[in-house]
Amino acid sequence: MRLPLVWQLPTALLAGALIAGTAPAWADDAQADPTIPSDRVTVVLKFVKQPDDDNMAPVALLADSCAACTVLNDPALARDNRRETLVALALPARRTLALRFRAAPGAVKRVVLESGDLPFSADGDIVTVAMPPVASDAVTAGEFATHIVEPGMVLRFEHADVARRAGAYAQGAFPARQRRAADNLQFAQREVIRRTGLGEFVAQEKLGAIQVMGFDTNYPHGHTDAPPHMHMHLRWPLNAGTQIGHYYIDGQGLLTHNVVGVKSINGPARTYRRGETFTTMDVRGRPIYRHRITPEGWLELGRVAVGAAPCLIKPAQAGKGFETGAAVACARQAPVSIDVTDDLEGGILRVATGQIVETFRYDTDTGKLLSPAAPPATESNYVAPQ
Structure with missing residues (x-):
């Protein structure tokens, strides 16, 4: 099958397209120069509630703790x-701050930035968060x-928690x-990636990383992720040029079609129907x-x-x-x-x-993997950083 032009962009043309989109070297507008950092950053803090405080009132920033901070009432973030409770803020960049919030006494269990905890203290209904400099x-x-x-390869497993439903899945x-x-x-795609040696090939050739994903039901940072679908795409080293397929899943739990777009390349998405082949x-x-x-x-x-027939993944x-x-x-392997x-x-x-059962333990507040990801190393197995 002959692929459309957007899938055949040579590296030189792709590089030229990216260079053409940058600001000219003589531009004197500081705001147009990406090497000059902004003085403001957008931050989302997650205030995890104690299990017995389901009805806790939303957390609110005390304005007098940071006159240079702004609360962002963006439903995609807050x-x-x-x-x-997710609180979205515009903060001064690269500043170490002590932010104070009002919350129900004893109701805050953790304060999370990205996937890590921030230190905080609570005094009555005042919660003080130690905010690190954010660039x-x-x-x-x-x-x-x-x-x-x-x-x-990276497999991103989204947890479908009805209590967190939001965005397109809110109702x-x-x-x-x-x-x-x-x-x-x-995980069936992960099995094929393993059985065919595809992951090792991508790593050895330094092609980027295969990303296997499903869909979010909690609308994080405005990620609509609807209707239901799953992904497996090869993220290129600089991301631009990555061909991202969306394999849609119907109400019967079967795949219907695949809509593919190319990251950072202006061009129409292409739809692949049942029976049509998409090549990454x-x-x-x-x-x-x-x-x-x-x-x-x-x-x-x-x-x-490799020339082998493709693996078939079908319902159990x-x-x-x-x-x-x-x-x-897969060919020449036991199903x-x-x-x-x-x-x-x-x-x-x-x-x-x-017959193999893997157990992955994760943080129920953030989803962060808690199970060990690699065996411990000893000094005799030390490998110098590349």
Whole structure:
């Protein structure tokens, strides 16, 4: 199949397009010079509520603690639910601040910036937060996802918590079936990436990283992420040029179509229907792997170069959707089943791959992975930084 021009952009042309979009060297407008940092940053703080304080009033900044700070009432960043209050602020950049907030006495469990905790103290209804100097926008505290990093790949597992539902999923039927389908499809794709050696190839060739993702149901930093879908894209080293597919999941837990756009390149998105093949290209213009949604709404995925037939990912139960699990079949390898369960209250993600059951423990407030990601190293195994 001949790919459209947008997928065939040579590296030199891509570089030229990026250079053409930068400010001229003689520009004397400081605001147009990206090397001059802004004096303001946007920050989102997550105030995690104590479990018995579901009805806690939203946290409010005390203006006299920072005259140079502004509260941002942007619903894409700031919100309140029974788990947490997200406060969005415009702060002076690179300043060490002591910010004071009013909150119900004893109601704040943690204060989180990005995925880490900030020190705070509470005195009655006053909570004082030790704010570190922040050089650029930090708005991802509202995310609730676990990242699993492997050679050449990052799997981002979004946790579908009804208590945190927001944005497009704030009202109406919660997409539990589609989210379960995405859970199984994500780890089924991981299994194919492992079985075909695709992750190791991407790492060795320094092509960037494969990103396997589902969809957020909590509208973090304005990420609408609807209708329900999942992803597997090769993020190029500088991101620009990354071809991002959106594999949409219907109410029966099956795949319908794939809408692909290219990061930072102005051009129309392309839709791939059932039966059509989408090929992901690397930064050198080489085809790396292919996706094809089958007429049944299943998924074929395989490497281009190795010459083997693509692996087939189909629902675990005949006549059902991927919410029942996934079955992965690759040439010359025994087929294997995938079944993913997510215990939101316990913070335990279990992934059954055939008879192998993996257990990933995560922070129930942030989604941060708590399980060890690598075996401990000893001095005799020391590897000098590259």
